[in-house]
Amino acid sequence: xxxxxxxxxxxxxxxxxxxxxxxxxxxxxxxxxxxxxxxxxxxxxxxxxxxxxxxxxxxxxxxxxxxxxxxxxxxxxxxxxxxxxxxxxxxxxxxxxxxxxxxxxxxxxxxxxxxxxxxxxxxxxxxxxxxxxxxxxxxxxxxxxxxxxxxxxxxxxxxxxxxxxxxxxxxxxxxxxxxxxxxxxxxxxxxxxxxxxxxxxxxxxxxxxxxxxxxxxxxxxxxxxxxxxxxxxxxxxxxxxxxxxxxxxxxxxxxxxxxxxxxxxxxxxxxxxxxxxxxxxxxxxxxxxxxxxxxxxxxxxxxxxxxxxxxxxxxxxxxxxxxxxxxxxxxxxxxxxxxxxxxxxxxxxxxxxxxxxxxxxxxxxxxxxxxxxxxxxxxxxxxxxxxxxxxxxxxxxxxxxxx
Amino acid sequence: xxxxxxxxxxxxxxxxxxxxxxxxxxxxxxxxxxxxxxxxxxxxxxxxxxxxxxxxxxxxxxxxxxxxxxxxxxxxxxxxxxxxxxxxxxxxxxxxxxxxxxxxxxxxxxxxxxxxxxxxxxxxxxxxxxxxxxxxxxxxxxxxxxxxxxxxxxxxxxxxxxxxxxxxxxxxxxxxxxxxxxxxxxxxxxxxxxxxxxxxxxxxxxxxxxxxxxxxxxxxxxxxxxxxxxxxxxxxxxxxxxxxxxxxxxxxxxxxxxxx
Numbered sequence: 289x290x291x292x293x294x295x296x297x298x299x300x301x302x303x304x305x306x307x308x309x310x311x312x313x314x315x316x317x318x319x320x321x322x323x324x325x326x327x328x329x330x331x332x333x334x335x336x337x338x339x340x341x342x343x344x345x346x347x348x349x350x351x352x353x354x355x356x357x358x359x360x361x362x363x364x365x366x367x368x369x370x371x372x373x374x375x376x377x378x379x380x381x382x383x384x385x386x387x388x389x390x391x392x393x394x395x396x397x398x399x400x401x402x403x404x405x406x407x408x409x410x411x412x413x414x415x416x417x418x419x420x421x422x423x424x425x426x427x428x429x430x431x432x433x434x435x436x437x438x439x440x441x442x443x444x445x446x447x448x449x450x451x452x453x454x455x456x457x458x459x460x461x462x463x464x465x466x467x468x469x470x471x472x473x474x475x476x477x478x479x480x481x482x483x484x485x486x487x488x489x490x491x492x493x494x495x496x497x498x499x500x501x502x503x504x505x506x507x508x509x510x511x512x513x514x515x516x517x518x519x520x521x522x523x524x525x526x527x528x529x530x531x532x533x534x535x536x537x538x539x540x541x542x543x544x545x546x547x548x549x550x551x552x553x554x555x556x557x558x559x560x561x562x563x564x565x566x567x568x569x570x571x572x573x574x575x576x577x578x579x580x581x582x583x584x585x586x587x588x589x590x591x592x593x594x595x596x597x598x599x600x601x602x603x604x605x606x607x608x609x610x611x612x613x614x615x616x617x618x619x620x621x622x623x624x625x626x627x628x629x630x631x632x633x634x635x636x637x638x639x640x641x642x643x644x645x646x647x648x649x650x651x652x653x654x655x656x657x658x659x660x661x662x663x664x665x666x667x668x669x670x671x672x673x674x675x676x677x678x679x680x681x682x683x684x685x686x687x688x689x690x691x
Numbered sequence: 692x693x694x695x696x697x698x699x700x701x702x703x704x705x706x707x708x709x710x711x712x713x714x715x716x717x718x719x720x721x722x723x724x725x726x727x728x729x730x731x732x733x734x735x736x737x738x739x740x741x742x743x744x745x746x747x748x749x750x751x752x753x754x755x756x757x758x759x760x761x762x763x764x765x766x767x768x769x770x771x772x773x774x775x776x777x778x779x780x781x782x783x784x785x786x787x788x789x790x791x792x793x794x795x796x797x798x799x800x801x802x803x804x805x806x807x808x809x810x811x812x813x814x815x816x817x818x819x820x821x822x823x824x825x826x827x828x829x830x831x832x833x834x835x836x837x838x839x840x841x842x843x844x845x846x847x848x849x850x851x852x853x854x855x856x857x858x859x860x861x862x863x864x865x866x867x868x869x870x871x872x873x874x875x876x877x878x879x880x881x882x883x884x885x886x887x888x889x890x891x892x893x894x895x896x897x898x899x900x901x902x903x904x905x906x907x908x909x910x911x912x913x914x915x916x917x918x919x920x921x922x923x924x925x926x927x928x929x930x931x932x933x934x935x936x937x938x939x940x941x942x943x944x945x946x947x948x949x950x951x
Contacts, residue, residue: 504813504814507812507813507814507815508812508813510823511807511811511812511815511819511823512798512801512802512805512807512812512823512826513809513812514812515791515795515798515799515802516799516802518788518790518791518795518799519788519791519799519802522788522789522790522791523786523787523788525750525770525786526782526786526787526788527788527799528750528769528770528771528774529748529750529770529771529774529779529780529782529786530774530779530799530800530802530803530862530863530865530866531771531774531775531800531802531803531804531866532771532799532802532803533769533771534771540809667790667791670790670846670848671790
């Protein structure tokens, strides 16, 4: 069994250049709960934030399969996220009563994870089948359209979805059996039907989901399918001539990417206990895409790192900016700047108005300084440093011979 | 010779025509390639040679006419299906996966012969692992066969030009073809490299693979082929053994005449 586990992980006999990154992520994930409970006054808040960040990490991992591995630009990825979340809302809440169905369905969270996976993947196939014959820009536009349509359908099909109000009071995930003990401040006991409400529990669930997903994606990447994706990304004609069913492998990338957001959607719905069409807009698709590109397209730990950083910037740094600047000017004795006067709104409000400019600048600067992403895959790093390598000489020879 | 003539052809083209709008790139061409031979397609630039290859491999199917491979009609089959049937090809302007290393290029070539399903790959089941290992071993074997094993872990784009041509042949062989189409395999080669290439082609034929090549270099073509078809402006103007083709007045006019 252990041997099998080791083999599952070590698919490549050569040493994995990403090993250090995986190790750091694993240690970070384990240390985080300890860290926040020791050094911050509000560990519950931070664990909850980490759980939400994990949702984006899952999404980034999934989109990486589509964009990074197979090279298909998907601008409507949030649609599959929405489909995953609404799947949970439909089959794990009282909501069924107010639909024409007049009956509530309560499927356990763990099973919905799988159901949502298949539902989202099916929609991936449904969208992919007619569109994956398109190339590049055209595919991007079609997916963009899909990403706009899906939330609108959920918004307007109000008989079934309660429209803009969304679906609330989703079921709380439950474990059939759980052990309570001194570590949770209780007496030792076996509890049946344990409801998961503690942010730490959600954190652990997310951790496990991520571990499973990373292993599966990594296995795929190191298989004939991963190679076929790479080949299709590089030269579709050559790949087809070598016996790769290009439409088939692209469809598979689409379906697998979608399956991930089905996962993410279910978790998101369960944790928030609410889904609403507003949560799945274009900005979600773009945010996830930024995470993938900035983290290092095609490289699993790269996109994980990218998702953490971008999540941190968007949801922590930028909203905290006004308070931070006000605190800063007061601390350095320029408290007057914090007051509004005339057209000047005060430094806090000023910073708040500038935050998206700042976000944009961060993105532009990162891409200028490190176009291959923070932690790029071997192939991508090569592609983007074309011409600056030792092989330039060889290229020149090729050019001379061709001429 | 008489024995070969009665043998069933491995590839038969029947009245193949390819039109691009008003342009007739290939005009009513028919010929047969016999198993185990080295068959050459020659003709001046723009004669429609590569178009014919694209028609056979399904990249741009012929407008009319039939392509029959080993008794089965493959006209209009998709490129990946044609590869599965057992026809592999190389490209005139080398089309390797530049950012994959040489081994991976060859392993990709084995894609359509691999049996691992999505499930096997997702969970790295033992049979998938065994297959991956076998694929890697086979890839190394093929790299040795074409003589570029020392570049196994270099990116395809970093290989010297001649080695890239060889890698493309190795990748094509990885699909386990019965018919190998080589599109100007000696283009840009030094005379010495051409000799090496001819030796490699003979080695391939010895493996029981039929070779069908497009070539510009007359020395290579005349020295290596058992039979030759000559295209000019999309039309077949001659067919036969090298001596006969060389003596054909239409060929001399259309092709060799231009050369001298």
